[in-house]
Amino acid sequence: MTELLRIENLTITPKAEPERSLVKQVSFALEAGKTTCIVGESGSGKSLTALAVMGLLSDQLQLKSGSIHFKGRDIAQASHAQLQKIRGKEIGMIFQEPMTSLNPVLTVGYQIGESLTQHLKLAGATLKARVASLLQQVGIPPERANSYPDELSGGQRQRVMIAMSIACEPAMLIADEPTTALDVTVQAQILKLLDDLKTRMNMGMLFITHDFGVVADIADNVVVMFRGEIVEAGPVQAVLQHPQHPYTQALLDCVPDAEGMKPLKPIDYAWLNTGVA
Incomplete structure (x- = not known):
């Protein structure tokens, strides 16, 4: 397999x-056509890691040490101009909360088309046709290109965010909790859509979530x-079936079963005092 990303x-x-x-000292890799899920509670560093890959850390933060190799190149050392050529074109990102990520005063078609204009220099009828095609790919009628974000449902707005992230057919997609606040049915649709797009485009996908149920699916x-x-x-089945760390075991204990018969246990942090790393 082709390695796309290696963080060391x-x-x-x-x-x-x-x-x-x-x-602190985070290291992992991502291959083309594969999905790596980063899972953990709020504040565990999941989104910060993703933002570091995109070069979008707050001005109050710094990448103190380490490397982020994308296609063999350390983009942690890339300039702002170099990162601008990578963002959206080679690495797409679906941000949390599509209502706040989308500009409320611009149509969704315009917002989808921005990266196509910036990176691929599309314009006119060619741009319009590409936007329509992207909307169709994510299950939205092409005529909704003229709609504003507040005219769409939460699930539709999330699909627009997906269309924006894949517009330039990136090699890698970062999905930062893309199903947050969506109902169960819409969540399943979004997960299937992302998995289908990953397979069709042979993308590597870095998927951030709190939910081990989602991890098991994708x-x-x-x-x-x-x-x-x-x-x-590690490989998903190995971690799910034989979790080694008390925190992983505790997270899995929080996942309900299909019948709703399994007693749910709150996370017990007593292991922190036992010296387990």
Whole structure:
């Protein structure tokens, strides 16, 4: 398989407190046509890791050490201009909360077309046809290109975000909790759509989630993060069937079964005092 992304010893700190690590010594890889899920609770460093890959960390944060190799090149050292050529074209990203990620005063067709204009220099009828095709691919009628975000449902807005992220057929897609706040039926549709697009385009997908149920559905590999560090990683079936770390075991205990008969256990952090890393 072709390796798209390799992160090695990534450490992110606040500029004002360089001794405090928000992400610490994170390392993993992603291959073309595969999905790696990063799972963990809020504040575990999942989104920060993804934003570092995109070069979108806040000005208050810094990449203190480590490397981010994309297609063999360390993009952690890339300039702003170089990253601008990669974002949207070679690496797409679906951000959380599509209503706040979409501009409310611009039509969704215009917003989908922005990266096509920027990276592929499409215009006029060619641009319009490409936008219509992208909307069809994500299950939205092409005429909705003239709609504004508030005229679409939550699921439709998420599909628009997907259309924007795949517009230039990137080699890699980062999906940051793309099913948050969607009902179960729409969530299943979005997950299937993403998996189908990944397979058709042979994309590598980095999928961020809290939900081990989602991980079981779509992941090839899983990375479990806690307090900015990776506590467990490996092929998805190995991690799901034989979790080694107490935190991974606790997260799996929080997943309900299909019949609703399994007692759900709150996460017990007692293991933190036992010296388990």
